[in-house]
Amino acid sequence: MRARKKKWATDELNENELIVDNARACKGSWEQVFGNTNPIYLEIGCGMGSFIVENAKKYSNINFIGLEREKMVIVSGARKVREYNETMPENLIGNVRFVMGDAAGLNEIFAANDISRIYLNFSDPWGRRKKWAKRRLTHRNFLNIYKEILGNKKELFLKTDSSILFEFSLNEFIDNGLNLRNISLDLHNSPWAENNILTEYEAKFAAKGMPIYRVEAYWGC
Numbered sequence: 237m238r239a240r241k242k243k244w245a246t247d248e249l250n251e252n253e254l255i256v257d258n259a260r261a262c263k264g265s266w267e268q269v270f271g272n273t274n275p276i277y278l279e280i281g282c283g284m285g286s287f288i289v290e291n292a293k294k295y296s297n298i299n300f301i302g303l304e305r306e307k308m309v310i311v312s313g314a315r316k317v318r319e320y321n322e323t324m325p326e327n328l329i330g331n332v333r334f335v336m337g338d339a340a341g342l343n344e345i346f347a348a349n350d351i352s353r354i355y356l357n358f359s360d361p362w363g364r365r366k367k368w369a370k371r372r373l374t375h376r377n378f379l380n381i382y383k384e385i386l387g388n389k390k391e392l393f394l395k396t397d398s399s400i401l402f403e404f405s406l407n408e409f410i411d412n413g414l415n416l417r418n419i420s421l422d423l424h425n426s427p428w429a430e431n432n433i434l435t436e437y438e439a440k441f442a443a444k445g446m447p448i449y450r451v452e453a454y455w456g457c
Contacts, residue, residue: 248311248318255314259335264347269333270299275352275387278303280339280373281359285313287435292317292332294433300332301351303339310334339373339381346385353391354382358437361401374405376412383455390455395423395448397441402449414453423448 242248249255256262256269267273275298279288282302292300304310314334321328337345362368369375374394382392392414396402409416420426424442428450438448 242308242311244315245308245311248315249307252311252314252318254317254332255310255334255336259337259345263345264350266299266301266346266350270331272299274299274331276301276350277353277355278346278351279355279357280342281305281357282310282313282334283357283436284309285316285334286439287355287357287433288332289313289316289320289329290433292329296331298331302332302334303337303342304334305336305338307336310336339378342381343384348384349387351385352387352389353393354386356392356394356396357435358396359401361396361398361404364400369404372401372404374401374408376408379408379412379414386455388456392453393450394453395435395438395450397437397446397448399449402451405453406451409451409453414455416451416453418450418452420450421447423450426450 262269266276270276277291277298278301280303282288282304285302288300288302291298302310302313304313317329317332335345356373359373360371362371370377383390394402394405396405406416418428420428423429423432434442441448
């Protein structure tokens with residue numbers, strides 16, 4: 237996701253303590269960042285933070301990390317939490333952090349067992365050209381990285397509006413030894429709709445009546 241330049245972005249990036257400045261130094265010690273041993277869920281491509289922030293509010297016993305490549309995007313989520321905490325000090329959100337980075341470098345930021353679950357929400361489908369397949373975040377090269385940093389449960393949750401990406405992902409999951417559960421070809425008209433937390437993109441797609449595809453993939457039993 238790209239966003240227009242914001243005059244306040246640089247100051248927010250430098251001053252907002254929720255944006256982890258040197259994430260590589262936290263590898264293997266993220267428990268110290270959060271100050272507890274709660275499980276950590278990672279959203280790759282967190283956009284402007286709606287999904288990760290709402291999850292943090294709802295599940296105080298889980299820690300959340302939003303990973304995003306774009307500075308102008310990641311500051312929006314961090315600012316959203318900071319402003320919420322300033323206006324609602326009695327209900328502080330302390331279980332979310334933001335990291336600037338790329339999925340290809342996750343194993344430089346996280347050690348084995350640092351992460352308990354990964355969310356891939358509306359990742360770039362990259363069209364149908366074969367040469368683009370390796371760029372998809374569900375390609376086996378990325379799956380190997382996810383498997384390396386995930387803990388015992390090794391869960392990967394995917395949501396997308398792209399039938400191309402969804403079909404590709406299901407095949408990659410199966411070919412690389414992942415099990416599948418709770419598959420939906422129309423999330424918002426499924427049993428999982430009730431507890432579903434929307435992303436910014438998802439809200440727009442749903443308003444247009446577009447089907448949302450969802451699957452939970454995992455290694456092991």
